[in-house]
Amino acid sequence: MAKPVLPSHIGFIPDGNRRWAQAHGLSKESGYDRGIQPGLDLFEQCQDLRVPEISIFCFTQDNTKRPSAQTKAFKSATVEFALQLSRREAALLVVGDSGSKQFPAELAPFLVRQGTGMKVNLLVNYGWNWDLDGMSNGGLRSHAISRMDLIVRWGGSSRLSGFLPVQSVYADLHIRPELWPEFQPSQFEQALAWFRKQDRTLGG
């Protein structure tokens, strides 16, 4: 199978906000706010490149077990990021367990895709098991999200941490050592250059 020049769908795991905050003498929860502008920059970079679809790991059900100062901070950063995106050229979809108190009410309108432009899927109060449990009742809960070609993770860890287990089955995983608030467009350019060198066989 021919390798696409540009991935059709890219997943992003913006990890390392807490480590960044601590390294800068701040409380852990202060890191999340510093992830909003990088996210908007990355969104615009993908838009310029005409990437058809992106998915961003905002927070998981597991993450909500963290201390309340942190959960409050990452929820508020997620809401701010989503609302900022909704004012841009984006077809925005939020996927996650909206039946739980941990789901930010402000994002309920985006449980149905809103707007036009690049597809942007935000995982909000998402759980891999919550997602798969849908299969016992008709289908994946993330069924509106297509298969990913490339996943870029910041923060140095080489794992998926429950990020869309079905859509990630054939994705190439590119790990960035930088912490997410240190995002620079050149990092994503390097990820794309790396992707173009990968051989995509899809098991054939």
Added chain:
Amino acid sequence: MAKPVLPSHIGFIPDGNRRWAQAHGLSKESGYDRGIQPGLDLFEQCQDLRVPEISIFCFTQDNTKRPSAQTKAFKSATVEFALQLSRREAALLVVGDSGSKQFPAELAPFLVRQGTGMKVNLLVNYGWNWDLDGMSNGGLRSHAISRMDLIVRWGGSSRLSGFLPVQSVYADLHIRPELWPEFQPSQFEQALAWFRKQDRTLGG
């Protein structure tokens, strides 16, 4: 969560047999046989280290779409490897679609775990979608396989290729540049040393 000194369950993706054969002027299908002895060496290395459970990606339903000379060769190598293991101290389980003609009949007895010793799970005619489809009918078809801590892939590709999507959600993925027939115990030692440096948070 404290990081274990040794992973409880390690997955192995032994990729690169065909590339190895071509690089040595052989036909692609000649590579699979050369993966058997490395597999037995790795098994013994895991046994010496007292790893409780390992899973090995033998072949998938996707793989069986390859030319028949290749499918014949990887099936025969898989059967030979499994029978060799069955004569060693291993609790052997084969997981895969045994209702298909692509499943080697010789391995049917191992659809129920046989033997005592380290748990060894072989994925044979396995498909990630075949596995997950079980969820619409009671549960994962690979339910007897536990969650993995570490996955080591040979052959340089940084992806899962459908390897146990549920058991891999929190696994650290370590990529080896060497092709599988070039396996040396030092490569696995390096993977374990790398694993000990990873931070395991399980989303917390």
